[in-house]
Amino acid sequence: MPGFASRWKRHLLVFLAVLGPGFITAMVDNDSGGILTYSQAGARWGYLPLWTLLPITLALIVSQEMCSRMGAVTGKGLSDLIREEFGLRITFLIMLLLVLANLTNVIAEFSGVAIALDLFGISKFISVPIVAAFVWFLAVKGNYDRVEKIFLFACSIFVVYIIAGILIKPDWKQAMIYSVKPKLMLDGEYITMLIAMVGTTIAPWMQFYQQSAVVEKGITAKEYRESRVEVIVGCILTSVIAFFIIVACAGAFRDHPANIESAKDAALALKPFNQYATLLFSAGLLNASVFAACILPLSTAYSVCEGLGFESGVNKRWNEAPIFYWLYTLLIVVSALTVITPGFKMVKMILLSQVLNGMLLPFILIFMILLINRYSLMKEWVNPRVYNFVAWATVVIVIGMTMALTAITIIHRNDT
Amino acid sequence: MTAETFEILFFTELAGLPVFDLKHRRIGHVRDAAIVPLIHPARIDRFLVGGAGSSWLSVRYDQIATISLDGIQLSNERLYPYHSDEYMLRIQRDLLDQQIIDVNGRKVVRVNDVTFEVRRDERESLAVLEVDVGVRSIFRRLMQGAAPRRLVRNLQRAIPPSSIRWEFCSIVEADPQRRLRLNISHDKLEDMHPADLADIVEELSPADREAIIGTIDSEVAAEALSEIDPKMQASILENLEPEVAADIVDEMAPDQAADALGELEDETSAEILEEMEAEPVTDVKELLEYDEDTAGGMMNTEAIVLPEATTLAAAMDQLRAHEDLLENTHVLFLSGAGGKITAQVPLARLFLAAGDTRLKELATGRLISTRPDEKQKRVTELFDKYNLLALPVLEEDGTLAGVITADDVITVLRKK
Numbered sequence: 001m002p003g004f005a006s007r008w009k010r011h012l013l014v015f016l017a018v019l020g021p022g023f024i025t026a027m028v029d030n031d032s033g034g035i036l037t038y039s040q041a042g043a044r045w046g047y048l049p050l051w052t053l054l055p056i057t058l059a060l061i062v063s064q065e066m067c068s069r070m071g072a073v074t075g076k077g078l079s080d081l082i083r084e085e086f087g088l089r090i091t092f093l094i095m096l097l098l099v100l101a102n103l104t105n106v107i108a109e110f111s112g113v114a115i116a117l118d119l120f121g122i123s124k125f126i127s128v129p130i131v132a133a134f135v136w137f138l139a140v141k142g143n144y145d146r147v148e149k150i151f152l153f154a155c156s157i158f159v160v161y162i163i164a165g166i167l168i169k170p171d172w173k174q175a176m177i178y179s180v181k182p183k184l185m186l187d188g189e190y191i192t193m194l195i196a197m198v199g200t201t202i203a204p205w206m207q208f209y210q211q212s213a214v215v216e217k218g219i220t221a222k223e224y225r226e227s228r229v230e231v232i233v234g235c236i237l238t239s240v241i242a243f244f245i246i247v248a249c250a251g252a253f254r255d256h257p258a259n260i261e262s263a264k265d266a267a268l269a270l271k272p273f274n275q276y277a278t279l280l281f282s283a284g285l286l287n288a289s290v291f292a293a294c295i296l297p298l299s300t301a302y303s304v305c306e307g308l309g310f311e312s313g314v315n316k317r318w319n320e321a322p323i324f325y326w327l328y329t330l331l332i333v334v335s336a337l338t339v340i341t342p343g344f345k346m347v348k349m350i351l352l353s354q355v356l357n358g359m360l361l362p363f364i365l366i367f368m369i370l371l372i373n374r375y376s377l378m379k380e381w382v383n384p385r386v387y388n389f390v391a392w393a394t395v396v397i398v399i400g401m402t403m404a405l406t407a408i409t410i411i412h413r414n415d416t
Numbered sequence: 417m418t419a420e421t422f423e424i425l426f427f428t429e430l431a432g433l434p435v436f437d438l439k440h441r442r443i444g445h446v447r448d449a450a451i452v453p454l455i456h457p458a459r460i461d462r463f464l465v466g467g468a469g470s471s472w473l474s475v476r477y478d479q480i481a482t483i484s485l486d487g488i489q490l491s492n493e494r495l496y497p498y499h500s501d502e503y504m505l506r507i508q509r510d511l512l513d514q515q516i517i518d519v520n521g522r523k524v525v526r527v528n529d530v531t532f533e534v535r536r537d538e539r540e541s542l543a544v545l546e547v548d549v550g551v552r553s554i555f556r557r558l559m560q561g562a563a564p565r566r567l568v569r570n571l572q573r574a575i576p577p578s579s580i581r582w583e584f585c586s587i588v589e590a591d592p593q594r595r596l597r598l599n600i601s602h603d604k605l606e607d608m609h610p611a612d613l614a615d616i617v618e619e620l621s622p623a624d625r626e627a628i629i630g631t632i633d634s635e636v637a638a639e640a641l642s643e644i645d646p647k648m649q650a651s652i653l654e655n656l657e658p659e660v661a662a663d664i665v666d667e668m669a670p671d672q673a674a675d676a677l678g679e680l681e682d683e684t685s686a687e688i689l690e691e692m693e694a695e696p697v698t699d700v701k702e703l704l705e706y707d708e709d710t711a712g713g714m715m716n717t718e719a720i721v722l723p724e725a726t727t728l729a730a731a732m733d734q735l736r737a738h739e740d741l742l743e744n745t746h747v748l749f750l751s752g753a754g755g756k757i758t759a760q761v762p763l764a765r766l767f768l769a770a771g772d773t774r775l776k777e778l779a780t781g782r783l784i785s786t787r788p789d790e791k792q793k794r795v796t797e798l799f800d801k802y803n804l805l806a807l808p809v810l811e812e813d814g815t816l817a818g819v820i821t822a823d824d825v826i827t828v829l830r831k832k
Binding site for chain 2: 083087220308310311
């Protein structure tokens, strides 16, 4: 029965091929920014911020699903669509913001590398340049596709957070209550952290990356249903990991809530693993950081070159796609140099980059909503009303939080 | 300022240019300009002028006296309101920010700006000269309306230009009716190397891909399609009309046709096979039976087999009769009793031998062959070990099932 076997194999292959983009994006989502932001949330505020995870997950699913759908239906990247529908000036502005935000994100990833390897006594002056060179060569000269599977597999190390979250014997009753009970405070630090949590979970770069990945994989509107399942599963997985990081940190810091100031603080969450806690934390952080560091600069360079119409692609030579290569190289070099500047506050920078992500997100979302509701582009695949509601609500809430934060900061400054 | 004579005008300069009537009153600004390709391939036939009101006026090219950076002077005042005209290719709406194909440079580019040649006959008119890409035109777009035209024109000179002559531009239009009205043909693409065309097609969105493959000459389409990634081949064929797809698959080599059809849903490939001509269908159907990663899946059924006793002169006559096969033929196969393949003769040997030589005398030493169910890996090993250009695949009774050529092996190796 070769017919039956080959058909079954083909279905499996289709599923595996489709399994790519959404799942990978979800895994990269828990990068150094993710780990430290959730750790900080749990360490400083305990179970209080848990309630945000449900709405954030919903918004994450909606935004990622929108990108995948746009990619599958139009066969074009997000920056391509913005350019074709909104013109050069708006594209230029968005790309400028994206480059800025992503630069801070790459800095955050290299900071993650420095922090993780510092726990083994490897100085950042050695670790960061080596990893930066590795990342650069991997995409330009090497075979990233093969390495990607290793990264993905290594992501399973996040399971330690789930185990730690359980072993640390958290107050489950409280955790459950705060998972559904919204807690709002007009506190600058608290709001900053909420914005960072949104920004790290639904990062602007992910929207561009996800859509390009769907287009790259050649997923069409027909195969899209299988893709949607994968997007949803990936998003939920991201949030489950986030939940356990927060719970583990909340448990570890239950008696003396504090800000995460160093890697040692963040590694405390894994203390049920005793002497292996540091090793596990550092391995998880290193993998997450390097994985994201491989994707971020490349995805940024692709988005910008697509949107502005420059040649792009690692299969092109340097003189064929100079702007693509320069942008890619500069993102890595500038980030690495920033991180190895003596006295550079790495943990602080990682958290700040996620706040910036959060502040930029609404603007990207607005363009996504406008695009996906254009019948000329999407035909019968335009956004259902529920999606529009969730997406607009996210825009309004995040802008509202950003404005509240600005107001609080200004009032405080006037007070003192 | 003295009247300057200038040879070119950019669209970014034309947009917003004031338009004056015979009494030198300003009646509005240029909002867009349009070519009517059915009348003239490059001349700007209409200028769309917007005034204070919401409706636009349409100015024909022969109603204009002069065009300068200070404005457009009309020679005739009988203007008509503009209402959407399907026969117009509008620069701002249809060209700017969209992708077009640079036939000469063999790549897909995005239009930033358009350069017109200012023609001076009894009146001044504009004709599209070049389509601008690259940094220089991005600069003009960003500065458009923000700085005086002359200043922008002087400043942009510092940046190296990057443009494509209009005659080398090929517009991609997915809508067949619009293609007809705008006189858009994909003829220019047919002169490109099929491999280059394949690269370009891969970069476009699915709708544009299908439009190109479905409208160009089916022989060119077949060659280009053979160079495209199999999964993409399948999605293109799937979305074409079965008759169109069949015409293209007819022109493909049977092994490549089988590969392409093998990726399709059974129903779709049956539909296409139904539309195909009788002879290739049997070959393709046979090939579809083989597993993709065996010798049977790699081979081509097109080969020239002659009886051992054939003389060279007779063989030459046979070759002339099979001219269409020659491009991919490197060896002739000789058959003995019962159609058994006994030897092979490299084509090149035919040139040096006398006309009455029997083919058998020209055969190479030992015949290397394989079975249809041989693993792909083993086949590539044979090619490497014996430095083969072609490898016959024999059925159990010794008759020829097909031939694997070196290019099939390269394709397999590249996929790994």
